[in-house]
Amino acid sequence: MSAPRVLRTAAGLSEAITDALAAKAAGGTGDPAPSLGLVPTMGALHQGHRALVDAARAANDVVVASVFVNPLQFNDPEDLHRYPRTLEADLKLLGDAGADLVFAPSEAEVYPDGPPLVRIHSGELGSRYEGRFRPGHFDGVLTVVAKLLHYAQPTLPARYRAYFGQKDAQQLALIRRMVMDLDFRAEIVGVPVVRGTDGLAESSRNVFLDAEHRRAATVLPQALFALQDQARAGVPLDLAAAVARVQAEPHVDLDYFDIVDPQTLQPLVMDGQPLRRPALALLAARVGPVRLIDNLPLDPAAG
Numbered sequence: 001m002s003a004p005r006v007l008r009t010a011a012g013l014s015e016a017i018t019d020a021l022a023a024k025a026a027g028g029t030g031d032p033a034p035s036l037g038l039v040p041t042m043g044a045l046h047q048g049h050r051a052l053v054d055a056a057r058a059a060n061d062v063v064v065a066s067v068f069v070n071p072l073q074f075n076d077p078e079d080l081h082r083y084p085r086t087l088e089a090d091l092k093l094l095g096d097a098g099a100d101l102v103f104a105p106s107e108a109e110v111y112p113d114g115p116p117l118v119r120i121h122s123g124e125l126g127s128r129y130e131g132r133f134r135p136g137h138f139d140g141v142l143t144v145v146a147k148l149l150h151y152a153q154p155t156l157p158a159r160y161r162a163y164f165g166q167k168d169a170q171q172l173a174l175i176r177r178m179v180m181d182l183d184f185r186a187e188i189v190g191v192p193v194v195r196g197t198d199g200l201a202e203s204s205r206n207v208f209l210d211a212e213h214r215r216a217a218t219v220l221p222q223a224l225f226a227l228q229d230q231a232r233a234g235v236p237l238d239l240a241a242a243v244a245r246v247q248a249e250p251h252v253d254l255d256y257f258d259i260v261d262p263q264t265l266q267p268l269v270m271d272g273q274p275l276r277r278p279a280l281a282l283l284a285a286r287v288g289p290v291r292l293i294d295n296l297p298l299d300p301a302a303g
């Protein structure tokens with residue numbers, strides 16, 4: 001695959017998108033409008049990101065990925081400072097995956113006057129789970145996603161889709177709400193979690209796990225899959241046993257583990273009954289130097 005074109009400014013990105021869509025429209029087969037797929041990332045790309053680009057490539061004429069470590073969503077300066085930055089390798093992965101354009105702006109391009117005074121407020125949905133452990137995180141995520149959706153918005157008639165991983169389930173639910181509540185034009189597409197052969201969800205921060213911590217971290221997907229098996233078997237979910245299993249692993253400190261509604265992330269009350277509706281098991285834990293999140297859909301109908 002050829003190397004994608006890298007754009008550093010929002011104006012340059014908009015122009016490149018217009019040119020690429022116009023070229024598709026001119027060479028098209030009479031379809032009403034070409035389509036654009038946007039894949040926002042913070043770089044340090046892995047197979048999880050690759051799945052987002054693959055999904056965007058399969059469904060759209062033009063694919064844009066963004067690589068921007070957004071300072072606004074980090075509540076911990078140390079986490080921001082050490083976040084892995086690997087642009088050269090990222091461009092190679094994006095080229096191999098067939099992305100056409102890569103938007104890699106500076107902080108000054110996105111926040112020319114420093115941190116913005118006006119931000120998207122993530123509300124009650126943004127204050128639970130990840131929001132409780134990372135205050136301000138989702139306001140920062142939604143603010144930068146709003147900006148990215150504006151920058152890439154097609155100026156010609158075009159379908160417009162944006163791709164996000166289900167690994168960040170609360171983020172995905174919030175972005176869907178923002179797009180609905182604030183009338184953004186983009187369709188939001190969620191892509192299933194990609195896991196390593198040991199079951200651990202791919203994450204840019206996994207590079208900080210040594211072998212012992214990585215082994216310990218596999219208790220997280222194991223506990224989630226046990227709940228999924230129970231949902232499919234039609235037996236009551238034993239959340240307490242799943243929590244105890246994680247807590248028995250000495251290297252793992254659990255922040256939360258709950259069973260929630262997939263859209264609202266409201267906790268579900270089980271009453272010792274089998275699950276009768278789709279739900280999501282959701283957790284976060286600190287493993288050695290890293291904080292990990294993971295989740296798994298629970299669907300009784302899939303049994």
Ligand SMILES: Nc1ncnc2c1ncn2[C@@H]1O[C@H](COP(=O)(O)OP(=O)(O)OP(=O)(O)O)[C@@H](O)[C@H]1O
Nearest residue numbers: 041042043048164165167168193194202203204205
């Ligand atoms: N394992 C995965 N499977 C599917 N999508 C993923 C996976 N990991 C990340 N993504 C998605 O990729 C997009 C960019 O995520 P991001 O750049 O923050 O990577 P990350 O691996 O989640 O990093 P970290 O968790 O360390 O912040 C998000 O939409 C995220 O949900």
Ligand SMILES: CC(C)(CO)[C@@H](O)C(=O)[O-]
Nearest residue numbers: 040041042070141144168
């Ligand atoms: C959506 C996102 C790129 C916004 O910075 C980030 O939160 C992420 O990588 O999940």
Ligand code: BAL
Nearest residue numbers: 042073074137168171
């Ligand atoms: N994938 C979520 C980005 C973050 O952890 O800040």
